[in-house]
Amino acid sequence: MSLLVIGSAAFDSIQTPSGSREKVIGGSGVYAACAASFFTPVRLVSVVGEDWPSAYTDRLRTRAIDLEGLEVRPGARTLAWSGRYFENLNDRETLDIRLNVMGEEYRPLVPESYRGSEFLLLANGSPVCHLDLLDKMAKKPRLTVADTMDFYIQNQPAPLRKLLPRIDGLILNDSEARLLAGEKNTITAARRILEMGPAFVIVKKGENGAFYLSRQAIRLIPAYPSEEVVDPTGAGDSFAGALMGALAASGRSDPESIIAAMARATVVAGYNVEGFSLERLETLTEKEIESRLAAFRTMITF
Numbered sequence: 001m002s003l004l005v006i007g008s009a010a011f012d013s014i015q016t017p018s019g020s021r022e023k024v025i026g027g028s029g030v031y032a033a034c035a036a037s038f039f040t041p042v043r044l045v046s047v048v049g050e051d052w053p054s055a056y057t058d059r060l061r062t063r064a065i066d067l068e069g070l071e072v073r074p075g076a077r078t079l080a081w082s083g084r085y086f087e088n089l090n091d092r093e094t095l096d097i098r099l100n101v102m103g104e105e106y107r108p109l110v111p112e113s114y115r116g117s118e119f120l121l122l123a124n125g126s127p128v129c130h131l132d133l134l135d136k137m138a139k140k141p142r143l144t145v146a147d148t149m150d151f152y153i154q155n156q157p158a159p160l161r162k163l164l165p166r167i168d169g170l171i172l173n174d175s176e177a178r179l180l181a182g183e184k185n186t187i188t189a190a191r192r193i194l195e196m197g198p199a200f201v202i203v204k205k206g207e208n209g210a211f212y213l214s215r216q217a218i219r220l221i222p223a224y225p226s227e228e229v230v231d232p233t234g235a236g237d238s239f240a241g242a243l244m245g246a247l248a249a250s251g252r253s254d255p256e257s258i259i260a261a262m263a264r265a266t267v268v269a270g271y272n273v274e275g276f277s278l279e280r281l282e283t284l285t286e287k288e289i290e291s292r293l294a295a296f297r298t299m300i301t302f
């Protein structure tokens with residue numbers, strides 16, 4: 001079934017203990033669409049400035065990503081983010097963020113052909129822009145999942161609270177869940193978030209895996225035990241993209257399918273961090289995903 005992803009397309013400048021990269025291709029929409037494209041064709045809504053190299057668009061074009069919704073805005077500059085990871089690779093600091101073309105005034109252009117999409121991923125980005133996109137859809141998607149981050153929890157709390165009753169699921173990491181709910185305990189925080197509207201919450205805990213919480217169930221998924229972490233950037237976005245790609249491919253949105261999709265999302269995010277930027281996702285094959293998924297399944301069965 002059709003999947004629409006909205007998210008950022010960005011220039012990332014990254015420092016990790018393994019090295020650094022300047023102005024490489026990144027952004028929540030880019031990572032999410034790439035990860036989803038292993039499972040199903042994806043429609044991407046994003047915006048870049050005229051400084052965006054056509055070679056970056058060409059790299060996305062080689063995948064099953066429809067780019068009709070990738071707007072190139074004349075006279076504008078692309079979102080630019082730079083970050084530095086600490087030795088433990090779980091913690092990072094944002095050194096600089098320039099929203100540029102994705103600033104407060106940005107409202108997405110949504111091609112007519114995208115408006116009936118059945119699965120919708122609101123990848124990390126402004127909740128104001130997410131609300132605008134929801135209003136532009138021709139009908140309510142079968143499954144809408146949003147990802148968010150501390151930046152929007154702190155800077156756009158009111159639009160975020162308006163968004164939560166309009167989505168089915170929210171994905172965020174443990175510190176963001178505690179920040180959003182104002183709770184010290186992560187599970188309590190996730191329960192509080194359910195009261196704000198979504199039917200389920202997926203909380204990511206870095207190398208400690210992730211959990212799914214709804215009013216009926218809680219399920220835990222460990223992280224894939226990787227020994228080769230080069231650049232954690234986009235781990236969350238590729239997790240969300242693979243999750244929604246796997247669900248759209250199956251056409252299902254029930255809890256058991258979401259949990260099965262979380263295992264696939266864990267495997268894809270685990271591969272993503274083995275290289276800088278999109279490097280590892282660009283060489284990754286479906287066969288590699290299936291083989292790690294089989295290994296992962298034996299690791300978590302008892």
Ligand code: AMP
Nearest residue numbers: 008010026027028081233234235236237
């Ligand atoms: P993650 O490592 O999954 O948290 O995602 C990192 C990606 O998010 C990078 O590629 C950034 O370009 C992108 N990003 C950083 N800040 C923002 C923001 N405020 N809005 C949208 N995307 C962002």
